[in-house]
Amino acid sequence: MLVYRIVPFIAAAVVACTVGLPAGAVAQVPESRVVIQVSDADPGKWNLALNNAKNLQVDLGGAKHVDIEIVAYGPGIGMLKADSVVGNRIGEALGSGVKIVACENTMRGQKLDKADMLNGIGYVAAGVVEIVRRQQEHWAYLRP
Amino acid sequence: MLVYRIVPFIAAAVVACTVGLPAGAVAQVPESRVVIQVSDADPGKWNLALNNAKNLQVDLGGAKHVDIEIVAYGPGIGMLKADSVVGNRIGEALGSGVKIVACENTMRGQKLDKADMLNGIGYVAAGVVEIVRRQQEHWAYLRP
Amino acid sequence: MLVYRIVPFIAAAVVACTVGLPAGAVAQVPESRVVIQVSDADPGKWNLALNNAKNLQVDLGGAKHVDIEIVAYGPGIGMLKADSVVGNRIGEALGSGVKIVACENTMRGQKLDKADMLNGIGYVAAGVVEIVRRQQEHWAYLRP
Numbered sequence: 001m002l003v004y005r006i007v008p009f010i011a012a013a014v015v016a017c018t019v020g021l022p023a024g025a026v027a028q029v030p031e032s033r034v035v036i037q038v039s040d041a042d043p044g045k046w047n048l049a050l051n052n053a054k055n056l057q058v059d060l061g062g063a064k065h066v067d068i069e070i071v072a073y074g075p076g077i078g079m080l081k082a083d084s085v086v087g088n089r090i091g092e093a094l095g096s097g098v099k100i101v102a103c104e105n106t107m108r109g110q111k112l113d114k115a116d117m118l119n120g121i122g123y124v125a126a127g128v129v130e131i132v133r134r135q136q137e138h139w140a141y142l143r144p
Numbered sequence: 145m146l147v148y149r150i151v152p153f154i155a156a157a158v159v160a161c162t163v164g165l166p167a168g169a170v171a172q173v174p175e176s177r178v179v180i181q182v183s184d185a186d187p188g189k190w191n192l193a194l195n196n197a198k199n200l201q202v203d204l205g206g207a208k209h210v211d212i213e214i215v216a217y218g219p220g221i222g223m224l225k226a227d228s229v230v231g232n233r234i235g236e237a238l239g240s241g242v243k244i245v246a247c248e249n250t251m252r253g254q255k256l257d258k259a260d261m262l263n264g265i266g267y268v269a270a271g272v273v274e275i276v277r278r279q280q281e282h283w284a285y286l287r288p
Numbered sequence: 289m290l291v292y293r294i295v296p297f298i299a300a301a302v303v304a305c306t307v308g309l310p311a312g313a314v315a316q317v318p319e320s321r322v323v324i325q326v327s328d329a330d331p332g333k334w335n336l337a338l339n340n341a342k343n344l345q346v347d348l349g350g351a352k353h354v355d356i357e358i359v360a361y362g363p364g365i366g367m368l369k370a371d372s373v374v375g376n377r378i379g380e381a382l383g384s385g386v387k388i389v390a391c392e393n394t395m396r397g398q399k400l401d402k403a404d405m406l407n408g409i410g411y412v413a414a415g416v417v418e419i420v421r422r423q424q425e426h427w428a429y430l431r432p
C-alpha cells in the first residue's frame with residue numbers, strides 16, 4: 001500500500017531527482033493518452049466507442065491534447081470490416097487523429113485478411129497485448 | 145519495460161528522495177480510490193455497480209478507507225434519471241459516501257436537464273474525461 | 289497533470305536514486321501482470337476471457353513472461369461452477385499457469401460452497417477488492 005499512497009508525491013521526488021534534464025524535455029507528450037477497447041459484436045458499442053473518442057478530443061481541448069487508440073478484437077472485429085455499419089465514422093475518426101487497429105490474431109481466427117478490412121486502419125499482432133502494453137505505458141483504459 | 149519492472153522499487157527510491165517532507169504528509173489519502181463506470185442501459189449492471197461499491201466499502205474496512213465514484217454516461221445515464229428503478233439504492237449509496245455523477249454531454253444528447261435527474265447526484269461535463277482523469281490520478285478502474 | 293507527463297522519466301529518476309540496490313534485484317518479476325475480470329453470465333465472454341489469457345501467454349513469449357489472474361464474480365460466477373460449460377478449458381488454463389479465483393461474496397449470495405465449484409480454482413473474499421488491489425499493484429486490467 002505504501003507505493004500507492006505516496007504516488008501523489010512522486011512528482012516532487014522525481015523533480016528533485018532529475019535536476020539536470022534538459023528544460024522542456026517532457027513537452028512533446030500529450031497530457032492524456034487513452035486506449036479504448038472494442039470487443040463486442042454490437043454496433044451500439046461501436047458507436048459509443050467512437051462517441052467517447054470524439055468527446056475526449058473535444059472536452060480535452062482538441063486532438064493534440066490526447067492520444068487515442070481504439071483496439072478492436074474478438075467479437076468486436078466486425079467494427080473494422082469493409083462492410084461495417086460504422087465505416088464512415090471510422091474514416092472521420094482516423095481523419096481526426098484517432099489511431100484504430102485490428103487484432104491479427106482475431107482476423108486469422110475468422111479467416112479475414114487486410115483486403116476484407118476498412119482502409120486506413122492499422123494492425124497489431126494481438127489486441128490484448130496492445131491493450132496491456134498501453135496500460136504499462138500509463139495510458140488510461142476505457143472499455144465502453 | 146524497464147519502468148514497469150521497477151515499479152515495486154519506486155517506493156524505496158521516493159522515500160530516499162523525499163527526506164524532508166513533513167511527517168504525516170500523506171496520511172489523508174484513503175488507501176483505495178475506485179472509479180466505477182456505468183455505460184449500459186441495463187438495470188442488472190446498475191445493481192451490480194451498486195453491489196460492487198458496497199462490497200468495496202465493507203471489505204476494505206469501511207467507507208473511510210475507500211473513495212468511490214460512480215460515473216454514468218451514454219446508455220448508462222438511465223441509472224440516474226428521476227424514474228430510475230434503482231433510485232432508492234442511489235440514495236443509500238450517496239448516504240454511505242459514494243460519489244455518483246452524471247455526464248452532461250449525454251444529458252444534452254438525450255435532452256435531459258437536472259430536473260429530470262435524481263436528487264443528490266453530481267454532474268461532470270464529460271463522463272469519459274472524468275474516468276480518464278481519475279485513472280491519471282491513480283484511481284483503480286472498475287467496469288462492471 | 290505534472291505527474292502524468294513525467295511518468296516516462298521516472299525510470300531515469302529511479303535509477304538515479306537507487307544506486308546501491310543489489311544487482312538483479314528486479315529480475316524475478318514477470319514483465320507483464322494482467323488481471324482479467326469475468327462478471328457476465330455469458331459463456332461467450334467466458335471463452336473470450338480464456339482466449340485472451342492464452343493469447344497473452346503466446347504473444348508475450350510464454351507463460352513465464354506474464355502473470356495472469358482471472359477473477360469471476362457477480363453474474364460471472366457461473367464460469368467456475370462444477371457444471372460450467374467451459375470447465376475443461378478452466379482445467380487447461382490452470383495447467384498453463386493462469387490463476388483463476390472465485391468471489392466468496394458472490395458464492396455466499398448464491399448459496400454456493402466450494403463443493404459446488406470446479407477443482408483447482410482459488411478463492412478471494414471479494415472479487416472487486418482483488419481487482420482493485422491488483423491495479424494498485426500495477427497489474428494491467430482487462431475486462432473482455
